[in-house]
Amino acid sequence: MKGIFKNPMRRWGWFFLGPVTAAFCIGFVWPFFQGIYLSFCKFKLISKTTWVGFDNYVQALKDASFMHSFWYTALFAIVSLLFINVLGFAAAYALTQGIKGSNLYRTVFFMPNLIGGIVLGYIWSMIFDGILSRYGTSILLETKYGFWGLIILMCWQQIGYMMIIYIAGLQSVPEDMLEAAKIDGATKRQTLFRVTIPNVMPSITICTFLSLTNGFKLFDQNLALTAGQPFIIQPDGSTVKTTEMLALNIYNTFYGQNSASKGVGQAKAVLFFILVAGLGLAQLSYTRKREVQQ
Amino acid sequence: MKKILALALTLVMIFALAVPAASAANDGSVYWLNFKPELDETAQALAAKYTEATGVEVKVVTAASGTYSQTLTSEMDKKAAPTLFIIGNQAGVKEWGEFAMDLTDTAIANELNTDAYNLYDEDGRLVSIGYCYECYGIIVNPDLIEAAGHSMDEIKNFDGLKAVAEDIHVRADELGFDAFSSSDMDGSSSWRFTGHMINLEYVYEEREAGAVWTECPAELTGNYMDNFKNLFDLCINNSLTDPKDLATGGHDAEAEFKSGKAAFFVNGSWEYAAVSGDVPNATMIPYYCGVEGEEKAGLNCGTENCWAINDTASDADKQATMDFMVWLVTDPEASAAMVEQLGIMPYKSAVESTNGFLNDAAAYTADGCYVMDWATNYQPNVDDYRAALVSALNQYCADQSDANWELVKTAAIDGWATQYAAANG
Structure with missing residues (x-):
């Protein structure tokens, strides 16, 4: 008995961990499991549910708009991952070469990340339409404009953030390795690909993970920029929202007025979680293998 | 300094956990989940006035524009769910009708001067009644x-x-x-x-x-x-x-x-x-x-502005809500404030409309x-x-x-x- 309370860390540890643990359980663990439970139910209020088994999952997978938004989101995630990381790394590389005003550039490039997604979406929709209206069109009228518009928006917002992580990585590349490469007569290009990049692999791991999951989870910017427009109006009057991504599709399903739709939305959300978690873990283990020990 | 900060943060945390448990009312209280953002200011003022006059607690929450169904969905799940909410159309009757009290022949229904803006469910229950029209x-x-x-x-x-x-x-x-x-x-x-x-x-x-x-x-x-x-x-x-x-x-x-x-x-x-x-x-x-x-x-x-009373609320709350509604449409000052915001109210004792467009509508009719x-x-x-x-x-x-x-x-x-x-x- 005495032993437990001997160490003040042990004695007070739970007291200080308590609030955070409680908040984590209330705000994350409990809703998570309740969400999984609800995906097997038909419900209007979460306090009044009817168990329906796998019905919701069947409905979700039969939904053409869900599959459309899945492929659209996958394409978006891959393209945005490439652009954000290549450009973010390039910016970080340029700003660690000792150019004048590096700190100012870093701050300025990072700033877009501080603006909320909804605000960004509306601002960019005005910018895009300011240009597109000269050509008699709008970002809401062409799927490809909506797609590339969202890519531009996300690059603008995320490059600065990834850049900061890459800068930290670049600064921790050991000086002696770089010097040794220089003495051995390596060109700048060789140094970059053979010394620098292998040494920043941990940063690349974390940045690709972040941009991949961000790409899949994207919601605010999608809602504010196009909200799924343009729609394809099918002959039977149903619609395919051509620029609707997974998260927005789930939201729209959940708040559809069909009494069964909330359960279907919930089932989609569980599928979505499995997908994002699976992809994220697969990508982590893949890039981890390429990290070198310093 | 750090100690004081830590203490302050701990206190904040404790109070944050403790406060919601503290308030509990024995008599009926009213919780109005309002649908019209432009009515919010008036509704808050009237609620305060009513509480001052009668001692009955009235809480008014206004859902942000375009998010009423989302707000209602989450609020209805709470223990202190809205006692007064909006069922504005037939889709709403379908979705929320089962939570609404039958208002047939109630005090508020007897104050109406027309049946034109009321909504009934399939069983003929009066689930919501218009409080203004446009x-x-x-x-x-x-x-x-x-x-x-x-x-x-x-x-x-x-x-x-x-x-x-x-x-x-x-x-x-x-x-x-x-x-x-x-x-x-x-x-x-x-x-x-x-x-x-x-x-x-x-x-x-x-x-x-x-x-x-x-x-x-x-x-x-x-x-x-x-x-x-x-x-x-x-x-x-x-x-x-x-x-x-x-x-x-x-x-x-x-x-x-x-x-x-x-x-x-x-x-x-x-x-x-x-x-x-x-x-x-x-x-x-x-x-x-x-x-x-x-x-x-x-x-x-x-109109899409129709009041419904939450049938799952306690009898005391339902009664308090009903009394509050009747007060809103019969009290000269309250109904005047409501009419000023809403244009016109289909109730016998509510004051006349000052809205030119609604008067145009009446002229056409x-x-x-x-x-x-x-x-x-x-x-x-x-x-x-x-x-x-x-x-x-x-x-x-x-x-x-x-x-x-x-x-x-x-x-x-x-x-x-x-x-x-x-x-x-």
């Missing part, structure tokens, strides 16, 4: 019509409206103002067309069938889409803004009308307070769209014109249905081809059947 149509600035050398008497049907609007548009540079204000299709404005103007199609279908809808029809005939097109085309093609620039919006139609840059403004009676200061003679005309006999058309009158009811309240899966219609109208505004109008028709007519099946499947 009207919409085309707001006109008669001074500008006269400045252009025309008179309001010329506008008695679609041909008259078209002649005046097109003439003003052609001479816009010389006159210094245009016919219609901008018809933006973004979320803040598209409802004027996908929620209101489209109503003319539904209403004339009702009139053709000879009876107003009492439940959502499974499908539409689409016989009056050409009439909708007449008026919509007139609006977008004789306006300050190029139709191609309407999709993302960003124009302020109200300001255009108030500043005298446009003579026509498609909107409703809730705009009266905003525009009557700058355009004191502003008046409202019906949706003239080329239907035979439309010289006898009136304004679109109806007095002249023997038919009221266009709010058939639009039956739109199935309303958000999805309207979103599809907006997307189709965007395509059409960018390129007014027949093929694109076919898309609008598909969205409005076939979309109705599809959404009906989805909502009732």
Whole structure:
């Protein structure tokens, strides 16, 4: 008995961990499991549910708009991952070469990340339409404009953030390795690909993970920029929202007025979680293998 | 310093956990989940006043614009759920009717002066009752019509409206103002067309069938889409803004009308307070769209503002809520404050309306014109249905081809059947 309370860390540890643990359980663990439970139910209020088994999952997978938004989101995630990381790394590389005003550039490039997604979406929709209206069109009228518009928006917002992580990585590349490469007569290009990049692999791991999951989870910017427009109006009057991504599709399903739709939305959300978690873990283990020990 | 900070943070945490448990009322209390953001200030003030006078606790929460169903969904799940909430249309009755108390022959129902704005469920239970009604149509600035050398008497049907609007548009540079204000299709404005103007199609279908809808029809005939097109085309093609620039919006139609840059403004009676200061003679005309006999058309009158009492609340809370509602519509000061915000209230003891547009509506009715009811309240899966219609109208505004109008028709007519099946499947 005495032993437990001997160490003040042990004695007070739970007291200080308590609030955070409680908040984590209330705000994350409990809703998570309740969400999984609800995906097997038909419900209007979460306090009044009817168990329906796998019905919701069947409905979700039969939904053409869900599959459309899945492929659209996958394409978006891959393209945005490439652009954000290549450009973010390039910016970080340029700003660690000792150019004048590096700190100012870093701050300025990072700033877009501080603006909320909804605000960004509306601002960019005005910018895009300011240009597109000269050509008699709008970002809401062409799927490809909506797609590339969202890519531009996300690059603008995320490059600065990834850049900061890459800068930290670049600064921790050991000086002696770089010097040794220089003495051995390596060109700048060789140094970059053979010394620098292998040494920043941990940063690349974390940045690709972040941009991949961000790409899949994207919601605010999608809602504010196009909200799924343009729609394809099918002959039977149903619609395919051509620029609707997974998260927005789930939201729209959940708040559809069909009494069964909330359960279907919930089932989609569980599928979505499995997908994002699976992809994220697969990508982590893949890039981890390429990290070198310093 | 750090110690003090840590202590302060700990205290904050403890209080944050402790406070919600502290409040508990024995007598009935009222929790009104309000639907109209513009009513919030008045409602809060009236609630405070009522609490002061009677000691009954009244809490008013207003859902942010366009998020009522989301807010209601989460609030209804709480222990202290709203006792007074809004069921504004038949879709709402379907979704929330089972949570609503039957208001037949209750104190508040006995104060009503008309049954026209009440909503019943399939079993004939009175689930919600109108607390105000509104009207919409085309707001006109008669001074500008006269400045252009025309008179309001010329506008008695679609041909008259078209002649005046097109003439003003052609001479816009010389006159210094245009016919219609901008018809933006973004979320803040598209409802004027996908929620209101489209109503003319539904209403004339009702009139053709000879009876107003009492439940959502499974499908539409689409016989009056050409009439909708007449008026919509007139609006977008004789306006300050190029139709191609309407999709993302960003124009302020109200300001255009108030500043005298446009003579026509498609909107409703809730705009009266905003525009009557700058355009004191502003008046409202019906949706003239080329239907035979439309010289006898009136304004679109109806409401989505209907109170329901939460049946799952305690009896004391239900009684307190009922007393509060009765006070709102009978107390001279309270009802005056409500009428000032809402325009008009269909209750025996509520004060008279000061809203010019609602008085216009009454004048049309007095002249023997038919009221266009709010058939639009039956739109199935309303958000999805309207979103599809907006997307189709965007395509059409960018390129007014027949093929694109076919898309609008598909969205409005076939979309109705599809959404009906989805909502009732």
